[in-house]
Amino acid sequence: MSIQSFLKIVLVSGGLLILSPVVSMQAAPLLLAQSSAQSAETKVNQGLTFIQQGKLNEAIAAFRQAIRLNPNLAAAHYNLGLALRQAGQLQPSADAFYQATKADPNFALAYANLGAALLEGSNLKQARDYLTRAIELDPRSGVAQYNLGLVYMQEKNYAGAVQAFQKAANLSLNAPEPLFQLGQAYQQQGKPKEAIAAFQQAIQRSPNYVEAHYSLGLVSYYQGNLDRALNAFRKATEINPKFANGYYAAGLAFARQGKNVDARRVLQYAKDLFMAQGNTAWAKKTEQQLQQLARLGQGKMQN
DSSP: OOOHHHHHHHHHHHOOSSOOOOOTTTOOOOOOOOOOOHHHHHHHHHHHHHHHOHHHHHHHHHHHHHHHHHHHHHHHHHHHHHHHHHOOOOHHHHHHHHHHHOOOOOOOHHHHHHHHHHHHTTTHHHHHHHHHHHHHHHHHHHHHHHHHHHHHHHOOOHHHHHHHHHHHHHHSTTHHHHHHHHHHHHTTTTOOHEEEEEEHHHHHOOOOOOHHHHHHHHHHHHTTHHHHHHHHHHHHHHOOTTTTHHHHHHHHHHHHHOHHHHHHHHHHHHHHHHHHHHHHHHHHHHHHHHHHHHHTTTOOOOO
């Protein structure tokens, strides 16, 4: 197999944020006024205190008790959904967000988080419907726009994804993730120049964004700009010295330049990292590249 086809496999199957994790609203719980009585509102506030203390199970119990005291209290359902999602209980979390929307049909945050939970569960149609509703209620929700873009990516609606990520980037001016995903969408559309610009903007917002540097390197590699590709791969591995795919890609770029000594050195390091990380499949692929280098010799690598 050629050098370039191997690098395509890295892009598609390397697990490097083709879809990055869905953004949640855990930083925005609803804090209710304290009541002198043992009320549902009091239980919600107790649950939020438990969250701040890192006592997740106690928080979940408090939110559930608040719901028993007042089943129509949207904030109790909403915060229960956040806590369950933090605990990794995806379906119960979605159920709680759904109950929050039933208690308050104009609760944009609940719709946004319900859509995010459904997206994580690969229920794309319902995720899209609820995220669209969240945007209708709050057109300035960057998180809802971002998650809607992720839905479109999974549906291969790349034009829709570009629009959603552009809106999310404009609404969330400090977040690099919308710009990174915008670059991914442009790649899928076959627009490398736009992808490069998006990755560079993501890096401007977050200079230590490993995946953005790596993706910038991949696009540059395919564009034939091997020096820029190597600089990007080098930066990614400087930020995360255990980032094996960065070394692997750098090895392929060196090989394409005919610098086989450097290619062997970096590929061997990548192979050792893959082995140490238990990734035997990619260690084997890297070994195949090392064997190909040995067979073809300097300047004979396939591209």
